[in-house]
Amino acid sequence: MSLLKKLVKPFLVVAPYVARSSQTVKYPDERLVFSERFRGRHHLDLDKCIHCGLCARICPCASIVLVPVEGREGKYPQIDYGTCSLCGLCVDACPRGALTMTDFVEFAAYKRSELVYSPERLAEVPDIKEVLPMLKRRIRPVLTDKEMKYEVVEEL
């Protein structure tokens, strides 16, 4: 009898899962809201940077090079996202807090040279709707006792 019970029990455990909500994020219709510490694309504040070069020295992937910017004095960091590992050591190293990280991760481009972001491009972060025009919702995971659901934070 116990063999029969053991054979039948998996059915009773698995079958209710058919009725639960699926865990798929239907990107690009939906997109998750990340936490504040999320390490995505950098944002550079051109007024705070003091051209010290610590970010370029500490980068383990050698992705940061200081280049001149027209209209301003001194050199500013240029980041190559083809090799950047998004570790955030440059953000920790910056003495003035000029480099921060946003939650933007849409880097896709057609050419490798387009992945090199100049300081002006780092200074302005586009709106998420410009890059993903088909986006409809922002969602966030919510953990209940039995399952993990996604709740809608914002409708676009």
Place this chain on the structure above:
Amino acid sequence: MDVVTLIWLYILGLVRWLLHEAPLQVINFIRSLPTLIPELLKWLWDFIWFNFKPLAQIIVIPGLAFILLFAMIAVWFERKFLARAMLRIGPYYCGKRSGWLQVIADFLKLFFKEFVIPDDVEKALFLAAPVLLPTIPALAITLIPFDSNWVLFDAGGLSLPVFLAIAGLAPVIPIFAGWAANNKYTIIGSFRTAYLYVSGEIPLVICAAASALLAGSLDLVDIVEAQKPIWFAIPQFIGFLVFFVGLILEAERTPFDVPTAETELVMGWRTEFSGVLFGFTMMAEYVSFLGWTLLFIVLYLGGYLGPSLFGVPLYDHIFWMLLKLAVIVVIVVLIRTVYPRLRLDQTLRLGWNYLMPLALLNLFITIILKWGLMI
């Protein structure tokens, strides 16, 4: 007269016919056209109307359309159900958020892909095997009664043995396909298929014989009619379970799909097929599953008979057959979700050590029941 003169006379006669009589015949033909085409159409309509039933049987049920539709719906359902049990969505974009066009899209894609024939295969067998694979179970499906007067092929009162004979032909094709592909993986896969089929067919045949014995006839329509008082699932409970397990074994579905165990031997004997040949082998799995399930429903679950509510039998119609088919498909897909795959020796052990004695036991119980009922 000599030959040359004869030839000249013939040629002159031909010229005379061409110039003089042929135009008259052409003009007569053109004059009769307005009445000729409606006559042809009327003849075609009469032909279809007179032979409507066999034609519908060949094309719609239980013929081409039914088998293709079943294969597509079964694949779609399995993908969606499996996805839901895994907390995923399954096919989503192709076909308005439910993905029903996905299967058709996949099949079309397979059609347009290049199928690679390696140099050192046996070309004749390699190309013939995927075509034979769905055809043989489809041939067996023509014997199944879907309603009391809806059998495609009338085998003269012997439809059950003919079905089992055709089904016994089915294991030969994967063996040849695996051998013809000239590849170590495929040969191992086809050996496994051979072992599996042999160990699975014998209990199935014994259970089918017990069912036929209880009905008193070897014809499938008679077996269904004999289930009017009670479905055979209840007096032959052991046979019911044995046939169900054997059905999953014969159709090579998880948990018994050792020959095409993807985690071990890429795809078993299906490895070398690509493109439309691969599509046919995939379809063949579902067609053979359909064949055995229909036999299972006819032998044990009452075929096209409706259930008896409070002793009053409901109207029997082809709809009941389709409903029972749907229920069995759901249960088999659920079994696939829940159980892992058994090893080959464990499967064979199951077939020979457990299924066969139980099938024989079922046969003895049926003999005793029949003897008791007769006396």
Place this chain on the structure above:
Amino acid sequence: MTEPEVKPEVMRISWGPQHPMSGQTRILIDVDGEVVRRIIADIGFTHRGIEKILEKRTFIQGIVPIERMVMADTANIALGYVQAVEEALGIEVPERAKWIRSLICEMGRINSHLYAFGLQVECTGYFPAVFLWTTVDREVLLDLFEKLTGARWSYSFFIPGGVRADLPEGFRDEVKRAVKYLRRRFQDYWDAMVENPLFEMRNRGVGILSREDAIRLGATGPVLRGSGVDMDVRRDEPYAAYGDLDFKVITEKEGDCFARLKVRFHEIEQSLNIMEQIADEIPGGPVRTKVPLFPRSKPGVEALSRVETARGELGVHIFTDGGLKPYRVKINSPTLRNMYVFERLAELDKVLVADLPVILYSIDPWYLDCDR
């Protein structure tokens, strides 16, 4: 590699990189019918020269490449490197940082064990339900990591001197909620999978490794503990906060695949207990001692640090020469030793071809740290 000769009575099959279930390696098996007579593991497909890369990076920069060595369980490996660097440079670590390190290591261990679980179940025939469930449950842990460190897998959170940031607001409650959720899920796993008679049939009595063989051949991790040997670096030489924490070391006696599976399963439960203890009792204080961005080492110093990763014991050995970068970093990985045990299993026990993926995934190889 030069392959040994094929004897005429066996067939050599390359269970190779082009295979749905082999991972990034090639395993040559000599098959006689259904029995495997000899296994030759041809590793090295993912060698990237991590040890050489670490020679070219300074001590603080080195925390980024070392994580890419094992992606399923990055915390423990990063901890091994960071502890070796701290010993070589003589840096002290505050208490709170040690407790946070233990918390992250345990979460990494659960993560890796869930993944190994799912793979081991999937290789016995596409047991579809459970593998995807483990992926979903790992999402819960990855969300916790994201809130704490900012990244889901490659967190680069340990740094010589402590950790990079403190716990955010409300993190301890979230840890407790996640622990409650996971405990409930494990009951489902136990019912649907571990007590499933067909699954037990596949795994029991398969790939048996006896106690003496495990010690003689040098197995490590759950492979060793599944054969009855009671060794765990967390208890024998406590590092981080494990000296203050209360947990059991799980061993099983039989030494077959099912025993290893049960070892992993119960280790996840122990890790959950540890996480709860840390969330309740973590001390206050700073999380980082001030270390220069480019510390300079003293010449001729050797430092060894041993940690218990999810797969076994890992050792990081650093040699310095007085410069800004280490002179040599030697990493002794667990999977390399377990693959050697896997090769010898064909001689010790009767292995069938159908059992090969089951045994392979019960050893839980991760070829990235086997090849470095």
